[in-house]
Amino acid sequence: MVHWIEGQTGLWEIVIGLEIHAQVTSRAKLFSGAATSFGRAPNTQVALFDAAFPGMLPVINAKCIEQAVRTGLGLNAHINKYSVFARKNYFYADLPAGYQISQHELPIVGPGLVAIDLSDGTSRTIRIERLHLEQDAGKSLHDRHPTLSFIDLNRAGVALMEIVSQPDMHSSEEAAAYVRKLRSILRYLGSCDGNMQEGSLRCDVNVSVRRPDEGFRTRCEIKNINSVRFMIQAIEYEAHRHVRVYESGGRIEQETRLFEASSGKTRAMRSKEMVHDYRYFPDPDLPPLTLDDAFIEDIRTSLPELPDQKKSRFINIYGLPAYAAGILVEDRETAEYYETVAKGRDPKTVANWVMTSLFGALHRSGREISDSPISADHLGQLIDLIGDGTISSHIAKSVFESMLETGQEPLAIVTAKGLKQVTDSKVIEQAIDAVMRRHPDKVALYRGGQVKLLGWFIGQVMKATDGKANPTKLSTLLKERLTES
């Protein structure tokens, strides 16, 4: 399902490639023993190597290698058993050595694939070109002083996995689905926490447009986007900008642009950056990285069930529709929560509760499923109480709200509040009779043909029983009573 831009002179296809920088989950940095935590006092997580002191040398962190291989396997990618670290040379205040240790011609991971699901139910496969390990740069703060920038090197040297896609995406929706899927996979693997607000996952987006069946035109790179929402806006704006320029006879310059959240637009960088010549060459301080089969196999066998596999399983074993399955597996914790509740219960009912009531509640309170006030066991118990008739599904909703507030188990709430369902026919009949006695006019109308009043009667009897009457029994008995004369 291609999304075309309708320009004034015809259709245009958007071409999108993404370069994602994912911070590796590890205690220490890629080439030094300094810590990687976020948000610490400036320059307190800096080894002398990270600050590029004279004579300092890199030593690679085994965990980072493992995480890169793990990620490569999770992306169905080829693992390169021989790879080389190269220096990418350029000057910037947050790059103390004047070069970044990265990988150039021989990255640790080669081509791979990511499957994405779109809202119209279709799926696409996006090709990954490569994944390589590199150092993150420090942070420059430009807003603390009128003429000076403040430099904090805490982040300098943290391991990044740069994941480069082929330009296979053709809409902002596809790009968003790709980022979400990638993030989901990384979190499943535990190789990156995917926290975009904290900067653990950042996107550089390459956008160009072309006529159908044309080759590639010039692309622009939009750097450092840290939310999916902004990425969508940026792609839409940029693609339309290209179309406008071409249709007015202009040309697109290959350039790096920045996204301005306030206006929803992209703009060229002010400093006309000279064309970067990174002068890559193999880093003479680091011998090549060689991996043996045993190492790779160990990681492969320790991989968790990944989103795609889990989704298939949810469709096959739980009979869930693809869309619901996709939502439930996006996050590993959510999938595990769901499976805990679904054990021995009707999967579709559980899916409903989780996706509607629980997600709604979590979203309202800004929480993650990992700190859900309602545990999987308790939710399961609530569903059981409906299933065995202890409460009606109507009452269950208010029990659910109480569970959110108090974190108590459902039976305790039902008991304390006396919310058990009334199923005794005699009691229900008594309530029905009371209502009928109070509203003879309505009874007459009903018997006269206004059968829609049944709903009104149900409401009245429910009120009289504090909502506890079993709806099915109530409906049956009410109809009987009303049609009697």
Place this chain on the structure above:
Amino acid sequence: MTALVDLTLADARIGLNRGDFTSVELTEAHLRAIERRRFLNAFITETPEVAIAQAHASDRRRRAGQVGAMEGLPIAIKDIFCTEGLLTTAASHILDGFRPPYEATVSARLRAAGAVTLGKTNMDEFAMGSSNMTSYYGSVLNPWQRHSAPEIKLVPGGSSGGSAAAVAARLCLAAMGTDTGGSIRQPSSYCGIVGLKPTYGRCSRWGLIAFASSLDQAGPMTRTIRDSALMLGAMSGYDSKDSTSAQVPVPDFEEALTGEIHGLKVGVPCEYRSEGLSPEIVALWDQGIRWLKAAGAESIEISLPHTQYALATYYILAPAEASSNLARYDGVRYGLRKAGNSSLNDMYMQTRAAGFGQEVQRRVLIGTYVLSAGYYDAYYLKAQKVRTLIIRDFQQAFKTVDVILTPTAPTPAFAMGEQMDDPIIMYLNDIFTVPTSLAGLPGLSVPAGLSPEGLPLGLQIIGRPFDEQTVLKVGGVLETAACFTQRPSLAAAT
């Protein structure tokens, strides 16, 4: 009774053990010598208080029965090694005021072995040079003088010129140097001392200010072969903080000095014997071959066919690595910063232009160029391939010989001011030492004779990877045969 400053490391070790003198006395004697011969400008930073304190500590340790391999022996350290709390400059203005909060592994090892630090020696800026004339702290004077023209100031060679002059002039018992393309061997030859560049990876580079990472090596500069073996043993060893450090055991180098070279095969590369080679050098080389044969070795002519390309290869690769290694000198975290700049780029450009000397700037520019887009393949990549061929030349040669004998330098020490007009002429001084560096092999320079003008000439012994033992052993044989006892005129016995 030998003056304290005329002792060798080995003899001083004996004297200290016997209690003939203390480390404090030994150190003070050297501090006085340093003062007397300050005109040589061999030191950038003298550290007398530190030295005396260390000497006292050493004597205390000795009294308690703790005696390390270098216990109480006063040495000098080339100012390219980061020494904790002490000014470290790499002879550059751009490192003004830099006091490292850490100690280089090799100097820490020597300190842990009990050595006493007399000071930081002068050198060519960032180790780039063969004359010690590119130092921000001024040139170093070679303590040797020409018979016929003693007023002409001679260079000590470089880049470890200060260390070489200090050892030759008896300002220290030994010194640490570094060698990238010949920077230990060539000044050792010019100053009549023993200089060893170990196999690449034998000594750690952690804390050594990097010039060309795939070539830099720390090594001992001493007056005798035994001293070299002693000091090498104390400096060497695997360091996990240096990913290029070799995980090989450290043998007892002194034990190898048996003098026994019967049946040893000595290679003599025909390509080193070019037409331009001066007669005195040729004569010395032939003499060296005869000495070794007299001791039972066999001399075999070998070919190292890519020798003529070694300098060009080196002068592409070393500047390339340097251009990247020196990018960190930018005025932000240490050293010189040119104030009054409104933009970051201006600050970088002004700071680096003011902080780096001309030779350093030249090499950074060459290095930047040969790595740049469009030129990488023709220059850098090409040079890396030729380097492979040079390495193969040596591998091939070592199938038939055990060591290779060559002159160390094409000439004796030249005069200050000579060779300054054309950088390339200066580069040609490294012609015999560079191939060994490119191949990562151990290379030793031994003083073997004097030129007609009375200036020292050295012979170079090149060995298989990690075979410093054989190299030192052969060096010992040459040392015995050459009987080089002359002293520089500016360091006459007192």
Place this chain on the structure above:
Amino acid sequence: MSLDKATVRAIAFLARLDISEEAIEPLIEELSAILHWTEKLQEVDTTNVEPASYVSVSKLYWREDFIDCGGYAETVLTNAPESTKGFFLVPKVVD
């Protein structure tokens, strides 16, 4: 290879070295001469020869993932020409 002024200026900017007008002419000559001298490498047949990127015999050493550095901002900043409140200071970068 003879360099022209524009190339030398471009290389100098890549290397962040300010070269004055007076210095540039002699520098162009020197650099051109050095590069020309190194061009003799073009004579060598290097078909099928691998570049010698690694002289070291070592296999890459992998360190364990634990924290053993950092926590000393003062030391990191101690040699800085300009710093404040734990940050390095540089002229502001605008982009």
